[in-house]
Amino acid sequence: MKLLLIHADKMKYEVKKKTKVAEDFDGKGYEMNEVLVAFISVEKGDNEAVAEKAVEEILDVAKKVKAERIMLYPYAHLSSNLSDPETAVRLLKYMEDLIKNEYEVHRAPFGYYKSFEISCKGHPLSELSREIKGEEEEVTKALKDEEKAVS
Amino acid sequence: MKLLLIHADKMKYEVKKKTKVAEDFDGKGYEMNEVLVAFISVEKGDNEAVAEKAVEEILDVAKKVKAERIMLYPYAHLSSNLSDPETAVRLLKYMEDLIKNEYEVHRAPFGYYKSFEISCKGHPLSELSREIKGEEEEVTKALKDEEKAVS
Numbered sequence A, B: 001m002k003l004l005l006i007h008a009d010k011m012k013y014e015v016k017k018k019t020k021v022a023e024d025f026d027g028k029g030y031e032m033n034e035v036l037v038a039f040i041s042v043e044k045g046d047n048e049a050v051a052e053k054a055v056e057e058i059l060d061v062a063k064k065v066k067a068e069r070i071m072l073y074p075y076a077h078l079s080s081n082l083s084d085p086e087t088a089v090r091l092l093k094y095m096e097d098l099i100k101n102e103y104e105v106h107r108a109p110f111g112y113y114k115s116f117e118i119s120c121k122g123h124p125l126s127e128l129s130r131e132i133k134g135e136e137e138e139v140t141k142a143l144k145d146e147e148k149a150v151s
C-alpha cells in the first residue's frame, strides 16, 4: 500500500463521472478544512494487516501535525501494482472504520473521476509518503538481508 | 523518472523554507491558470535521454487536454529511488529548456518546502501517471523477455 499524506487547509472534491469499477455512492462530493488527506493506492497482496499498519501511520502523522480530521482518498496513481477493485474497496472501508473510533473521517468513493481542490500547508511535515508492506514481504526482505550478510 | 500529470484550473505555490539541497531561487512563488502540472521525481539512472522522453509525454498530454501552459514541479514523493539533487536540477532545467520552445512553462524550484493550491479539473485525462525509463533499462527488459521466450 502506498500513501501520500498531505496536511491541508482545505480539501474539496466533486464526483464527475463513474468508471467501470465504481462503488455505490450517492453523494456529490465533500469538503473538509484542517485535514490530513491520505491519498491511497491499495496494492496486490495488501490485506487487513497492511491496512491496520497504514491506519497507524495515518493517525500518527495526523496527531503530529495536529490535523483536526482525516480524509481517505483512493488514488491509483501512486503505484503500478494495484490490487483488484474489490480488495481496494474492502480495505479502504476497513481503514475508515478503524479511524472512525479516534478521528472525524471521510472516505471519498472509489472508482470515480473527481475534480478536487487542495491547499497544502507547506510546513516540513505537510507532505509525506509511506510504503506499507505485509509481514510476509518484510520477512522475505529480512531473510534476503541476512543472506547478503552471510554471503 | 516518475511523472504525475494534473490538468488544473489553477496551480499556485509559495516558497516556505529551504532544505539542504535547495537550488538558488529568488522568487516567492508563482501561479498559473489552465495549466498542466507535471509533478516529477527524477530517479537514479535518469539522464538527458529520459528527460527528452518525459518532455514528449508532457507535451503530448498538454496538447491532448488543450492545456494553455505547463508547470514543472519537483516532487520527491513519487519514488523511493531518487537521483542525487544535482542530477535532478540539471534534468529539470533541461526539461524546462526543451518545453520553452513550444509552450509557456514555469519550473518550480528544487529543494524547498512549499505550500500549494491546485484545482484538478476532474475529466478522465486530468490525472495521469507515467514512468519513463532509459534505453538501457528497456533493452535489458527486452533481452530478458527474449530469454524467457527462448527458454
Ligand SMILES: [Mg+2]
Pocket: A009, A034
Ligand atoms: Mg489554518
